[in-house]
Amino acid sequence: MYKIGIDLGGTNIKAGIVDASYHIIDEASVKTLAHRPYMEVIDDMANLVLSLIQKNNIPMEDIEGVGIGSPGLIDAANGIVAYSNNFNWENVPLCKELETRLQKRTAISNDANCAALGEQKAGAAKDCKNVIMITLGTGVGGGIIIDGHIFEGGHAGGAELGHTMLIANGEPCTCGRKGCIEAYVSATALIRDTKRAATKNPSSVIHTLCNHNLDNINGKTVFDAALQNDATALTVKDNYISYLGEAICDYINVFRPDVVLLSGGVCNQGEALTQPLNEYIKSRCFGTDKAFIPPVRIATLGNHAGTIGAAALLE
Amino acid sequence: MYKIGIDLGGTNIKAGIVDASYHIIDEASVKTLAHRPYMEVIDDMANLVLSLIQKNNIPMEDIEGVGIGSPGLIDAANGIVAYSNNFNWENVPLCKELETRLQKRTAISNDANCAALGEQKAGAAKDCKNVIMITLGTGVGGGIIIDGHIFEGGHAGGAELGHTMLIANGEPCTCGRKGCIEAYVSATALIRDTKRAATKNPSSVIHTLCNHNLDNINGKTVFDAALQNDATALTVKDNYISYLGEAICDYINVFRPDVVLLSGGVCNQGEALTQPLNEYIKSRCFGTDKAFIPPVRIATLGNHAGTIGAAALLE
Numbered sequence: 001m002y003k004i005g006i007d008l009g010g011t012n013i014k015a016g017i018v019d020a021s022y023h024i025i026d027e028a029s030v031k032t033l034a035h036r037p038y039m040e041v042i043d044d045m046a047n048l049v050l051s052l053i054q055k056n057n058i059p060m061e062d063i064e065g066v067g068i069g070s071p072g073l074i075d076a077a078n079g080i081v082a083y084s085n086n087f088n089w090e091n092v093p094l095c096k097e098l099e100t101r102l103q104k105r106t107a108i109s110n111d112a113n114c115a116a117l118g119e120q121k122a123g124a125a126k127d128c129k130n131v132i133m134i135t136l137g138t139g140v141g142g143g144i145i146i147d148g149h150i151f152e153g154g155h156a157g158g159a160e161l162g163h164t165m166l167i168a169n170g171e172p173c174t175c176g177r178k179g180c181i182e183a184y185v186s187a188t189a190l191i192r193d194t195k196r197a198a199t200k201n202p203s204s205v206i207h208t209l210c211n212h213n214l215d216n217i218n219g220k221t222v223f224d225a226a227l228q229n230d231a232t233a234l235t236v237k238d239n240y241i242s243y244l245g246e247a248i249c250d251y252i253n254v255f256r257p258d259v260v261l262l263s264g265g266v267c268n269q270g271e272a273l274t275q276p277l278n279e280y281i282k283s284r285c286f287g288t289d290k291a292f293i294p295p296v297r298i299a300t301l302g303n304h305a306g307t308i309g310a311a312a313l314l315e
Numbered sequence: 316m317y318k319i320g321i322d323l324g325g326t327n328i329k330a331g332i333v334d335a336s337y338h339i340i341d342e343a344s345v346k347t348l349a350h351r352p353y354m355e356v357i358d359d360m361a362n363l364v365l366s367l368i369q370k371n372n373i374p375m376e377d378i379e380g381v382g383i384g385s386p387g388l389i390d391a392a393n394g395i396v397a398y399s400n401n402f403n404w405e406n407v408p409l410c411k412e413l414e415t416r417l418q419k420r421t422a423i424s425n426d427a428n429c430a431a432l433g434e435q436k437a438g439a440a441k442d443c444k445n446v447i448m449i450t451l452g453t454g455v456g457g458g459i460i461i462d463g464h465i466f467e468g469g470h471a472g473g474a475e476l477g478h479t480m481l482i483a484n485g486e487p488c489t490c491g492r493k494g495c496i497e498a499y500v501s502a503t504a505l506i507r508d509t510k511r512a513a514t515k516n517p518s519s520v521i522h523t524l525c526n527h528n529l530d531n532i533n534g535k536t537v538f539d540a541a542l543q544n545d546a547t548a549l550t551v552k553d554n555y556i557s558y559l560g561e562a563i564c565d566y567i568n569v570f571r572p573d574v575v576l577l578s579g580g581v582c583n584q585g586e587a588l589t590q591p592l593n594e595y596i597k598s599r600c601f602g603t604d605k606a607f608i609p610p611v612r613i614a615t616l617g618n619h620a621g622t623i624g625a626a627a628l629l630e
Contacts, residue, residue, distance in 0.1 A: 073602045083605035090605070130469030144569075146469070154445030154461070157606030158571030165561050167494075168482050175601050177564065179482075246480050249492065254459075254569070256473030286490050287388045290398035290405070291472030 002058060004049050004066040004104075005311030007111065007303070010034055010086040013041070015048045016304070017056055018311035022122035024304055028052045034087045041087070042094065046101035065105035066098060067313035069114030069306045075156040076109050082156045107313035111306055113150045113159060115299070116143020118309030119261055123301040128258035132251045133299060134161060136244075136264035139174060140182040144255065150313070161251060162186070166243060181250075184243040187219040187266055190236075194222045197236045204232035219266045241273075245280035248296060253286045256294070263299035270298055317373060319364050319381040319419075320626030322426065322618070325349055325401040328356070330363045331619070332371060333626035337437035339619055343367045349402045356402070357409065361416035380420035381413060382628035384429030384621045390471040391424050397471040422628035426621055428465045428474060430614070431458020433624030434576055438616040443573035447566045448614060449476060451559075451579035454489060455497035459570065465628070476566060477501070481558060496565075499558040502534040502581055505551075509537045512551045519547035534581045556588075560595035563611060568601045571609070578614035585613055 072084030079095025116133035142161025170179030225233030387399025394410025431448035457476025477497035485494030540548030
């Protein structure tokens with residue numbers, strides 16, 4: 001038996017056939033063209049799934065169902081995208097529409113939740129039952145796995161770990177508040193802080209690394225500059241570790257999981273990121289040495305986490 | 316059938332006989348004398364329970380078991396007080412010792428968790444399955460109820476809602492970090508901020524209300540002064556509402572519960588507290604009007620919440 005995982009993104013719809021061992025045996029994608037009427041997007045999702053199944057010569061009765069990871073505010077219990085800013089969707093009955101087209105059981109969750117579930121089933125947390133995963137991208141997505149299952153919150157709009165306070169009245173956040181974790185630890189925030197620091201410090205090596213055009217700065221620049229012992233970069237990097245370290249302590253104090261996973265482009269830094277974070281949280285989590293302090297690890301499945309996790313929703 | 320709930324406090328051990336409708340039919344207490352060897356404290360707990368049962372002429376076979384709410388870091392799965400600063404206890408096998416003495420099933424959880432469970436079974440949240448409760452006392456305790464059950468976290472030291480960041484590098488917190496929610500919304504913090512503001516503003520009515528002795532300031536002072544339109548008090552009060560409002564938004568964004576309950580002395584303010592809080596969070600929770608925003612209510616069971624919740628641990 002196989003399951004289909006769909007990773008519905010703002011740019012592409014990706015679908016994968018996932019086997020019982022959580023391997024993706026084949027995958028395909030089409031453009032989302034998100035601002036069309038939602039029925040057209042759902043038509044394309046269904047057609048993508050059908051063509052992928054046909055291409056692999058899998059009988060429809062061997063497909064258990066279809067799981068979907070979607071951005072936005074998801075009402076998982078009712079299979080509805082309650083609200084998606086990316087798609088300009090409101091109360092779209094995605095599961096029902098896809099069931100009608102495919103005659104298969106469906107399930108849905110937020111894309112960050114699916115990525116966390118994928119890592120728990122087959123990635124960096126596969127030895128763990130309780131997992132917090134933070135995706136450090138344009139924004140900050142959070143996935144909470146309790147006892148092997150996604151925790152959605154009691155109503156749509158829970159598990160938004162990036163939208164808890166780090167510095168009240170601080171940097172503006174995309175959610176409308178000021179000072180959320182997202183506003184300090186997203187890749188966007190790291191790039192903002194690198195640019196600001198470079199602007200204030202004309203002699204920083206950051207200027208050389210970005211060819212004297214601050215628009216070339218990305219989430220890697222500050223780490224590269226720090227490797228050259230650039231004082232400006234070291235300060236930005238240390239601040240970033242502190243922000244992220246405080247955020248991780250918060251998640252540990254609330255969920256006390258088996259492991260905290262990080263994903264997103266910034267995580268290409270690997271141990272340069274996890275080593276100082278593991279050190280930082282050691283003395284700061286509630287209870288310090290009297291309580292279990294979970295390790296911080298980098299997620300390993302990359303873009304496949306969402307597809308695998310979406311398929312695993314059907315369990 | 317009856318259950319026994321024990322509220323183990325730093326000053327008193329309280330025990331109550333709880334019936335199937337979550338009414339306390341009788342209760343009793345003794346001094347904790349916390350710094351004795353733990354076996355002596357447990358002896359007193361057992362004797363308190365036995366004398367209470369005898370006094371009420373209840374046959375031992377009508378007692379289902381004994382639930383305990385304890386301060387500190389609790390390993391609920393193993394029935395152990397992993398660490399309690401108040402008692403100077405470390406890895407005390409409280410459930411096992413009490414079972415030996417009483418020959419009854421036991422269960423344990425953190426006292427703040429028990430209070431939340433009590434309110435969910437019989438108090439201000441009895442119509443709700445998913446509840447966050449915050450106790451605003453000397454410190455800030457948090458209780459998380461998911462689907463009618465306490466959420467402890469994956470390991471001892473979870474559900475510490477007071478120890479998540481509000482203003483990184485801000486006020487020192489009892490946990491060792493700087494800027495936790497507890498350091499801004501506990502009664503202790505409110506009193507600190509009232510004293511500071513009064514010191515800076517010699518003409519504030521706060522001075523009159525505390526008889527010109529700042530040590531007389533308590534968690535009520537600033538609300539009383541605000542009722543007299545004292546500008547200093549209004550600022551302290553507004554800041555307090557903002558701090559607490561931001562904390563509540565954080566809890567909603569992560570748990571999206573059916574209700575957020577507040578307890579502790581500050582809550583005697585009733586609607587003067589909940590009305591501005593409900594207003595504050597409306598525009599700030601993630602998703603604002605696209606998502607369900609739970610009401611903020613005052614807990615109703617007072618000191619009985621812990622006893623009832625401890626008994627309910629046995630379900």
